Amino acid sequence: MNRLWQCSMIALARRPHNGRKTLMLDMEDIDYVGLTLDLRKSLEDRGAPTAVTVQAYLHRSEEDIRALCDAGAFVRLVKGAFVGESRYAFSGRPEIDANYRKLAALLLSPAARKASVYPAFATHDHKLIGEIRRVARDTGWMPGSYEFEMLYGVRPELQKELVAAGESVRLYLPYGRDWWPQHPLFTGGWY
Template sequence: MRLWQRSMIALARSRAVTEFMHGSRVVRPFSRRLVGGGNAAEAIETAQELAQRSIATSLFFLGEYVDSEELVRENVEALLQAVPAMAKAGLPLHVSVDPTQIGSMLSWSLCRENAFCIARAVADAAAAHPLAQARTPGPALMLDMEDASVNRETLALYHDLRQEGLPAAVTIQSYLHRSMDDLKELAAGGAFVRLVKGAFAESPAIAHTVRSARDASYKTAVNLLFAPESRENGVYPALGTHDHAMIAYAAEVAAKNGWRRDQWEIEMLYGVRPAYQRRLVDEGFCLRLYLPFGRSWWPYSIRRIGETPRNLAFVLRAAVGAGR
């Protein structure tokens, strides 16, 4: 499994492979199944279509592991343009960002400055269009969690944003040994938490690497997030998974502990398993899709495959339109 992950991450970070894939007419149609548009206007149009089907979205500008100031500025500007456009379109404000998109590879002070800038833009746009933001959990800048080397700094950034009263949320990877302690602190503070299993090739010293242990750690995290005390504290859980078993488990725990279905959500990837997504909505679950936009689609797509070999089948079905 770790070899698979490392291989896919290497492909994602290879400039030569990325340039080849982006220039390939044969492969390019594949990207349209996983990407919501080449620019913010196209992504917002896609988000509006999804909203008509009672599906929320989180916009993500394609561009990660950026090590030049020029590209960092491009990433930040794309999000700053998208945020007010979302609000004007009547869409609830929710955008996701990788710290490596907005400057962490250059300096964490630059990353922090840009995160605050985007979070303030979200807050300002929400204030200007309050009716569109009425749905739980309200507007948010969701901090994606990357490899374990940036875990501590990303959590610190989240807490700094919240201390300033800015609309921030954070992703937690349940497979990390430290995550339960992090979740306890977040739950005590009533956080908006996206819970994922974790997809990087971490060592056994810091993460569960066996599938059964990874599944068990996810269930343990679900138990904490859906505890009655977490609900009383104002926690809003978002399950970032396509795993039937984990979603069913969470739904059972939530119902047992008195959580309404509008007090938590499931987050999945745009273009992956749309038939299953429709079924969840029909069953009354709150569903949000992670909606990437932009031109740099290859690193994102191959990293999704790298999360687990099972995703390869999902992505191939999406590429040919099966979407099961």
């Protein structure tokens, strides 16, 4: 990674702020998982609060989540926006959802709480959200010690319901010229 860019990110993340301000690393396909996890660690080691996204569709994610729990990390759990081969990925929706539940339970374990893990559940799946809220309640996690994340404009009623129930909800809003691949289909002048 370009060193100047790395330093600018660290300076930005260190600025005084109110509330939880963290650099969140998205996760791309399997080729970048190890590199992105290493990047999180290297930024944290330099004093920049850095969170990372983990994808439930990958077999390796259980091990990654366990290591991130030991490190007391801020972790965003997603189902995964990619499709992978069966030697390293789950492909069916039921398998991915089941792994999401398993990983969510690890993030909400007493050991994770003791290690100061901050879990973010990025999903619009209302059934999963209901289950996560129940597990959180049963294991003593207070609303605000974890959060839900959704895309701006997707299931706004569910977002409002969660906030009214006292949950923390963060909305994800991609913006700028380069948030979507430059393809003739997507460059019709609506930027």
